[in-house]
Amino acid sequence: MINRREFLKKTSAAAGAGAVSAFGAMSAGCCCTRAAEVKYPAYENNLRDRLWMWGHDPGAYDGPKGVYNIPLSPPLSMAEGIKNMGIPNVCVIRGGHPDEKYRSQFKDVKRIAWNLGSNQKSYDSLKDYVFGLRDITPNMTGYYLDDFFHGRPKVETDPAPAALSQEQMKALYGETLAYKRRLELAIVVYTSQIGPWIKPVMQYVDTVSLWIWDGSDIRKLEANFKKYRALVPDKPTLLGIYMWDFGGKKELSKDFMAMQLDHAYKLYKEGQIDGLIFHCTPLCNKGLVAVDYARDWIAKHGNEGR
Numbered sequence: 001m002i003n004r005r006e007f008l009k010k011t012s013a014a015a016g017a018g019a020v021s022a023f024g025a026m027s028a029g030c031c032c033t034r035a036a037e038v039k040y041p042a043y044e045n046n047l048r049d050r051l052w053m054w055g056h057d058p059g060a061y062d063g064p065k066g067v068y069n070i071p072l073s074p075p076l077s078m079a080e081g082i083k084n085m086g087i088p089n090v091c092v093i094r095g096g097h098p099d100e101k102y103r104s105q106f107k108d109v110k111r112i113a114w115n116l117g118s119n120q121k122s123y124d125s126l127k128d129y130v131f132g133l134r135d136i137t138p139n140m141t142g143y144y145l146d147d148f149f150h151g152r153p154k155v156e157t158d159p160a161p162a163a164l165s166q167e168q169m170k171a172l173y174g175e176t177l178a179y180k181r182r183l184e185l186a187i188v189v190y191t192s193q194i195g196p197w198i199k200p201v202m203q204y205v206d207t208v209s210l211w212i213w214d215g216s217d218i219r220k221l222e223a224n225f226k227k228y229r230a231l232v233p234d235k236p237t238l239l240g241i242y243m244w245d246f247g248g249k250k251e252l253s254k255d256f257m258a259m260q261l262d263h264a265y266k267l268y269k270e271g272q273i274d275g276l277i278f279h280c281t282p283l284c285n286k287g288l289v290a291v292d293y294a295r296d297w298i299a300k301h302g303n304e305g306r
Helices: 004-015 024-025 078-085 101-104 122-135 166-178 194-203 214-232 254-269 290-299
Strands: 051-055 089-092 109-115 140-145 184-190 205-209 235-242 276-278
Touching: 051 078, 078 089, 078 101, 078 290, 089 184, 109 122, 122 140, 166 184, 166 194, 184 194, 194 214, 214 235, 214 254, 235 254, 254 276
Parallel strands: 051 089, 051 276, 089 109, 109 140, 140 184, 184 205, 205 235, 235 276
Antiparallel strands: none
8 A cells, every 4th residue: 555654755855854963053043932831722622723734745746647646736835734724733744854944834833743753764763853843842742653553463462563663662652751841642543454453552642643545435434433442442533634535546526525524523523533634735725626625614613612
């Protein structure tokens, strides 16, 4: 299955690393508030405050020759994408060590969560950088392990192959708990990965983001969510909302988007989910019917509470 791991690799390369090697260089001359001094507010009692976007830099998948057949449009930054949709929060999913100029786009974003990688190599390259952001980024509220599970185990009772081992997850979670300011550790789970093998890692994460892959799987959302909750009954969960059929490599129809959001709305009103994550920022200015529908839906329901 082609997944966001490859998407991230391409988009990060296309955007350029903008890397710096030390945090002293990043923050030199900066007079910003130390993140450790910030007491970030809990979610407000409205749907909009609980909305996130999966943020990618514009990249190599635009155009008719791209892997996913996504149409071309002018480049759109992550911050511009969430503003376009009326969404306050963004998950920054990219590799490399972007510099202060790049990160300045997030200054007025309400909450950001930053990618910690999707395999051992990307985790090793990103961890120190992301942990270093915590003291200079007051609106950073969490970290993400994208595409965390890598298939199913041979024995059902064993943990699934994953980006990090159980021992590494335990150590990572301990580090997040020990930090002076509480940030959430989150992982991605696809509905196709749901099984008892995901349970062992749940004790070491704060939040799960649950995703489909193929647009046709929208029809199975209700059944798959029940299956997920049977295994993970009380973990805070954000439901992933696709605005392009990446599995089918085609535009997502208005009917499928409506079906997806109707189910998400029901789960939100029931208190079954803590929010939604829309995928993804580069799609926001392409004139796609699913994106237009989602934008109107957010405008309609954004101020509603439970």
